[in-house]
Amino acid sequence: MTAAIGVSMNCRLTDDERLDWLRLIRSQNVGPRTFRALIDHHGNVRDALAALPQLARRGGASAPGRICTRAEAEREMAAAQSAGIIFVALGEPDYPLRLAMIDDAPPVIAVRGELAALVRPTVAIVGARNASAAGIKFAERLARELGEAGLLVASGLARGIDAAAHRGSLTTGTVAAIAGGHNSIYPPEHGALADAIAENGVVLSEMPLNHEPRARDFPRRNRLISGLAAGVVVIEAAQRSGSLITARMALEQGREVFAVPGSPLDPRCEGSNNLLKQGAAPVTEASDVTTALRPIFEEPLQLREPDHPIAPSTPREPTDEERDRLVALLGPTPVGIDDLIRLSGLPPAIVRTMLLELDLAARLERHGGGQVSLTPI
Amino acid sequence: MTAAIGVSMNCRLTDDERLDWLRLIRSQNVGPRTFRALIDHHGNVRDALAALPQLARRGGASAPGRICTRAEAEREMAAAQSAGIIFVALGEPDYPLRLAMIDDAPPVIAVRGELAALVRPTVAIVGARNASAAGIKFAERLARELGEAGLLVASGLARGIDAAAHRGSLTTGTVAAIAGGHNSIYPPEHGALADAIAENGVVLSEMPLNHEPRARDFPRRNRLISGLAAGVVVIEAAQRSGSLITARMALEQGREVFAVPGSPLDPRCEGSNNLLKQGAAPVTEASDVTTALRPIFEEPLQLREPDHPIAPSTPREPTDEERDRLVALLGPTPVGIDDLIRLSGLPPAIVRTMLLELDLAARLERHGGGQVSLTPI
Numbered sequence: 219m220t221a222a223i224g225v226s227m228n229c230r231l232t233d234d235e236r237l238d239w240l241r242l243i244r245s246q247n248v249g250p251r252t253f254r255a256l257i258d259h260h261g262n263v264r265d266a267l268a269a270l271p272q273l274a275r276r277g278g279a280s281a282p283g284r285i286c287t288r289a290e291a292e293r294e295m296a297a298a299q300s301a302g303i304i305f306v307a308l309g310e311p312d313y314p315l316r317l318a319m320i321d322d323a324p325p326v327i328a329v330r331g332e333l334a335a336l337v338r339p340t341v342a343i344v345g346a347r348n349a350s351a352a353g354i355k356f357a358e359r360l361a362r363e364l365g366e367a368g369l370l371v372a373s374g375l376a377r378g379i380d381a382a383a384h385r386g387s388l389t390t391g392t393v394a395a396i397a398g399g400h401n402s403i404y405p406p407e408h409g410a411l412a413d414a415i416a417e418n419g420v421v422l423s424e425m426p427l428n429h430e431p432r433a434r435d436f437p438r439r440n441r442l443i444s445g446l447a448a449g450v451v452v453i454e455a456a457q458r459s460g461s462l463i464t465a466r467m468a469l470e471q472g473r474e475v476f477a478v479p480g481s482p483l484d485p486r487c488e489g490s491n492n493l494l495k496q497g498a499a500p501v502t503e504a505s506d507v508t509t510a511l512r513p514i515f516e517e518p519l520q521l522r523e524p525d526h527p528i529a530p531s532t533p534r535e536p537t538d539e540e541r542d543r544l545v546a547l548l549g550p551t552p553v554g555i556d557d558l559i560r561l562s563g564l565p566p567a568i569v570r571t572m573l574l575e576l577d578l579a580a581r582l583e584r585h586g587g588g589q590v591s592l593t594p595i
Numbered sequence: 596m597t598a599a600i601g602v603s604m605n606c607r608l609t610d611d612e613r614l615d616w617l618r619l620i621r622s623q624n625v626g627p628r629t630f631r632a633l634i635d636h637h638g639n640v641r642d643a644l645a646a647l648p649q650l651a652r653r654g655g656a657s658a659p660g661r662i663c664t665r666a667e668a669e670r671e672m673a674a675a676q677s678a679g680i681i682f683v684a685l686g687e688p689d690y691p692l693r694l695a696m697i698d699d700a701p702p703v704i705a706v707r708g709e710l711a712a713l714v715r716p717t718v719a720i721v722g723a724r725n726a727s728a729a730g731i732k733f734a735e736r737l738a739r740e741l742g743e744a745g746l747l748v749a750s751g752l753a754r755g756i757d758a759a760a761h762r763g764s765l766t767t768g769t770v771a772a773i774a775g776g777h778n779s780i781y782p783p784e785h786g787a788l789a790d791a792i793a794e795n796g797v798v799l800s801e802m803p804l805n806h807e808p809r810a811r812d813f814p815r816r817n818r819l820i821s822g823l824a825a826g827v828v829v830i831e832a833a834q835r836s837g838s839l840i841t842a843r844m845a846l847e848q849g850r851e852v853f854a855v856p857g858s859p860l861d862p863r864c865e866g867s868n869n870l871l872k873q874g875a876a877p878v879t880e881a882s883d884v885t886t887a888l889r890p891i892f893e894e895p896l897q898l899r900e901p902d903h904p905i906a907p908s909t910p911r912e913p914t915d916e917e918r919d920r921l922v923a924l925l926g927p928t929p930v931g932i933d934d935l936i937r938l939s940g941l942p943p944a945i946v947r948t949m950l951l952e953l954d955l956a957a958r959l960e961r962h963g964g965g966q967v968s969l970t971p972i
Contacts, residue, residue, distance in 0.1 A: 352858050356858070479858070479864070480858055482855060494877040495877050495879075500868060501859070502859035502865070
């Protein structure tokens with residue numbers, strides 16, 4: 219987390235700056251982690267935007283990735299505004315602080331509804347789309363009771379448990395993190411539910427307004443659900459289900475994981491019961507959650523210091539020999555950037571510059587915990 | 596555990612000795628803990644029998660407790676023999692070793708069936724009498740799989756989960772610990788099930804053959820179910836149910852406690868789910884149990900050394916002043932015998948003699964962990 223990204227500065231961007239942030243994150247080959255690396259490298263968004271083509275070329279891209287134009291960003295902003303959707307950049311006061319603390323926090327979120335709700339202590343409830351009647355009933359009750367206990371309830375607007383969790387907390391406040399853009403609510407029949415959520419809560423997306431969610435967008439979205447919350451309650455999750463992905467992300471983000479016990483004869487409970495075996499806290503009533511989370515909510519949120527103090531002065535350009543040396547060390551298996559620095563014997567700033575180049579040339583993947591791998595061709 | 600009781604000697608009693616054991620435990624005011632204290636005090640059963648009247652009188656009994664006569668014990672032995680029931684005394688080779696290790700192991704058990712089964716590694720399965728169809732199905736499956744994995748399955752012959760556990764393991768071997776005598780099977784409709792259990796397994800009772808079980812005999816019996824086993828699996832247990840008593844006894848006996856997760860909307864799962872919250876290991880398949888118990892079964896069973904080395908030579912008789920001093924220290928709240936020794940300033944042997952006297956006068960209750968209290972009048 220860097221001061222350059224502004225999380226610890228807690229100040230509002232100008233409209234112009236916010237437009238630049240939107241352009242950068244909407245540009246090709248720029249994800250949340252690359253965004254962060256670019257800011258670490260260049261110190262501000264405008265310089266990063268200007269450097270994109272050169273960095274990508276150096277990384278070996280035959281054609282540089284498409285950069286979002288100012289006009290495109292302005293059109294998205296205007297369309298959002300007319301739909302009552304607001305863009306909030308990472309580090310602005312309205313950006314949810316807990317979400318800001320995850321590795322791959324979205325640099326810009328598009329939010330609709332009662333923005334102020336996002337400052338409240340939050341708990342997530344997720345579970346099976348094909349939930350049982352009992353599971354749905356329990357999810358709705360738990361969400362209502364957690365809402366009455368003062369918590370904002372986060373979920374993913376999916377069928378089944380997610381929808382029940384939102385319904386149970388409509389009046390007290392709930393936040394739906396969606397996988398597509400605001401104009402592509404999925405599943406389509408949940409449009410009215412999204413409207414109802416926005417009355418006392420928030421619908422939140424990191425995607426362009428008209429983005430239609432693809433399969434891979436859902437696991438990516440799941441990190442937002444857990445990231446918004448101090449803990450995630452899993453109700454009815456089959457093995458290899460999206461809810462277990464949310465639970466895994468919650469663990470990676472240092473969130474509490476709760477699971478609701480269910481019959482071993484119901485395959486919809488296999489994943490949630492396995493979470494119990496792995497140490498998740500069992501939940502049968504709201505107080506199981508509130509008791510566990512109360513001390514966490516009472517702790518002030520600590521923003522992490524940057525892993526490496528930033529030196530936004532651009533270092534010298536890497537040499538071809540240095541580029542070859544680094545690429546030779548990389549492969550499809552994720553390795554730590556620290557290991558790459560050690561094994562290459564190169565200066566850290568040079569290694570990070572080359573990784574950024576590869577990244578923008580779509581040749582690198584960034585994983586959690588400072589790990590990177592070459593993109594399989 | 597004392598050498599006098601013979602657990603570590605592992606030798607068979609003569610018929611005469613076994614008759615004396617039966618007489619002593621069938622005598623009024625003599626329970627398993629008093630039995631043990633008497634043997635600690637007198638070194639053997641015959642001397643203890645002879646000393647009973649005097650000890651009770653000294654303890655303040657208006658009339659000494661009724662002593663089981665030799666003729667009565669002979670009649671019970673003969674009746675048992677004709678029904679194919681065998682008496683096994685604590686410390687004999689056929690006595691289940693794990694059961695022998697609990698504080699209040701029955702000095703004599705009456706067993707019917709395949710006695711050899713009792714040496715096998717054992718796991719208990721208990722649960723609700725008014726179990727759901729799913730619970731019964733799961734209990735039967737789990738018992739079958741644990742049986743196939745080589746374990747003897749212990750339970751309590753009750754309706755619901757217990758009966759399902761026995762049925763699932765009839766062919767591989769199961770042991771039913773019952774609350775009444777062998778001639779008073781409860782519930783009565785489980786007579787045929789008891790017969791079937793005895794074909795490859797064992798029905799076990801510590802009560803006289805014709806003893807009709809009273810409500811208070813069931814919790815007492817539950818300690819045998821957990822005592823026989825290295826671990827107890829609880830399936831569907833309501834709050835304040837007998838299965839939770841078995842779980843508590845299992846914990847006191849140092850046994851593993853497992854619980855099968857169930858819906859929070861089913862009151863029959865409230866107790867078992869609460870066990871999960873208290874740290875019981877979740878079970879959804881047999882391997883959850885076998886994996887946890889394997890290392891325990893591989894450890895050789897360690898018999899405890901006696902808390903106080905026995906000095907079976909009878910110490911001097913306590914004085915009236917000493918008796919008053921001890922009684923003044925006692926009340927309805929259990930206190931440790933060690934504390935009584937310390938606070939009274941009396942020699943340990945004298946304190947233990949006086950406690951035995953009070954015990955046989957029905958004025959003392961012995962609890963686990965060397966605790967005693969005065970019987971409320």
